[in-house]
Amino acid sequence: MTPVVVVFVLALSAGTLALDNGLMRTPPMGWLAWERFRCDIDCDHDPKNCISENLFMDMADRLAEDGWRELGYVYVNIDDCWSSMQRDANGRLQPDPKRFPGGIPRLARYMHDRGLKLGIYGDLGTHTCGGYPGTTLDKIQTDAQTFADWGIDMLKLDGCYSNATDQEQGYPLMSKALNATGRRIAYSCSWPAYQGGLPPKVNYTQLGEICNLWRNYGDIQDSWSSILNIYDWFFTNQDIIQPAAGPGRWNDPDMLIIGDYGLSVAQSQAQMALWAIMAAPLFMSNDLRSLDSRSRAVLQNKGVIAINQDPLGIQGRRLIKEKSGIEVFWRPLSDGASTVVFFSRREDMPYRYQTSLKKLNYTAGVYQVYDVYQEKPLPSLKDSTDFVVSINPSGVVMWYVYPAKQTLSDGKLYGPARRHHGKYFAPPTHL
Ligand code: GLA
Numbered sequence: 001m002t003p004v005v006v007v008f009v010l011a012l013s014a015g016t017l018a019l020d021n022g023l024m025r026t027p028p029m030g031w032l033a034w035e036r037f038r039c040d041i042d043c044d045h046d047p048k049n050c051i052s053e054n055l056f057m058d059m060a061d062r063l064a065e066d067g068w069r070e071l072g073y074v075y076v077n078i079d080d081c082w083s084s085m086q087r088d089a090n091g092r093l094q095p096d097p098k099r100f101p102g103g104i105p106r107l108a109r110y111m112h113d114r115g116l117k118l119g120i121y122g123d124l125g126t127h128t129c130g131g132y133p134g135t136t137l138d139k140i141q142t143d144a145q146t147f148a149d150w151g152i153d154m155l156k157l158d159g160c161y162s163n164a165t166d167q168e169q170g171y172p173l174m175s176k177a178l179n180a181t182g183r184r185i186a187y188s189c190s191w192p193a194y195q196g197g198l199p200p201k202v203n204y205t206q207l208g209e210i211c212n213l214w215r216n217y218g219d220i221q222d223s224w225s226s227i228l229n230i231y232d233w234f235f236t237n238q239d240i241i242q243p244a245a246g247p248g249r250w251n252d253p254d255m256l257i258i259g260d261y262g263l264s265v266a267q268s269q270a271q272m273a274l275w276a277i278m279a280a281p282l283f284m285s286n287d288l289r290s291l292d293s294r295s296r297a298v299l300q301n302k303g304v305i306a307i308n309q310d311p312l313g314i315q316g317r318r319l320i321k322e323k324s325g326i327e328v329f330w331r332p333l334s335d336g337a338s339t340v341v342f343f344s345r346r347e348d349m350p351y352r353y354q355t356s357l358k359k360l361n362y363t364a365g366v367y368q369v370y371d372v373y374q375e376k377p378l379p380s381l382k383d384s385t386d387f388v389v390s391i392n393p394s395g396v397v398m399w400y401v402y403p404a405k406q407t408l409s410d411g412k413l414y415g416p417a418r419r420h421h422g423k424y425f426a427p428p429t430h431l
Helices: 009-015 053-065 103-113 137-150 164-180 204-210 224-236 238-244 265-277 293-299 302-308 416-423
Strands: 029-032 075-077 117-123 154-158 186-189 213-215 250-252 282-284 317-321 326-332 338-344 351-355 366-371 376-382 387-391 396-403
Touching (some): 029 117, 103 117, 103 137, 117 137, 204 238, 224 238, 224 265, 265 293, 265 302, 326 351, 387 396
Parallel strands (some): 029 075, 075 117, 117 154, 154 186, 186 213
Antiparallel strands (some): 317 326, 326 338, 338 396, 351 387, 366 396
């Protein structure tokens, strides 16, 4: 049998340069406060939910004790409203003393002791979006050094209250300043989101050289319509966005809202699958202390995580947009594997979609298919054989596809699937 080679055009994009701090070779995973907890600073009346060290320690405990950390969810990220309204006597940012009485270094140690990492939030401008002290150009070095001294592992630098010129200067300057501290601090840039996300205003080559990830577009909210809005923007603009991603440099469509109030189970599976196609950072913004079991199952699905975290780091694309409301996505993965996602934008009932791997551009051959959400292998499939998938309204069917075992020229069995399966999937019995 001839070796099966899935068309690999997208791989061409992986050779570009990334920020040289060696971090985030696969999309970062963890937890981020903003979408779920916003700027709740009322610890007197809402002690469990206010932005305070307790909230971050609670989430760290859950990540460490409930199986998240082992799956890769290691960042615990503070967002806006953590700081005091004034800088200290030396011009350094300081946390609100009432809500963070132990200080940030102690919080960072808390994370590190548990094998986790601590992220923090700043804003390149006079104020953060929530009105807290910002990082004007003259404060960039001070703030980078402060974060490094505190043991911070990641900085999200927002762009409220700054203009295009400040941003053009400030975002690269902060990148340099972080590197100059000698501490490896991952760098998330909101810059493109403030410039409309598209060239000529946005230069994705430059972003890849200075940032590990970047917000391209607006804020996610707790609703399915918000996901669709983000999704539409990212895939309408995929020709621009998709080649920008690669190891160490990721597009960020914003947080996962799975486990909050706005999504059904099908929609939760869809967000996770589409974020995996996009090689997106997986920052959950939910309450891990009271997560329901169905959301947990989606967020902890090993197959979808493995696909998101594929070491090639090639972002996927939408291949097909049918009039019926069915859309098909494809992402190449390492070892000749790939993922296919069938997504339904319909609002009526499960839709039976008929196609074949050949129609999805697969080269001739026999393939093994693993259904990621059913968590089981399907019968092997010839490229030319038509099949039918039943896709729930606003839901997905997600497949991990790999060439059937075959003999290489040296007589050894070609077994890419086993490597993937070894770590993440239950090995199919027929392999
Ligand atoms: C902006 C960002 C959000 C969040 C808020 C905080 O809107 O895009 O992700 O950080 O600011 O105020």
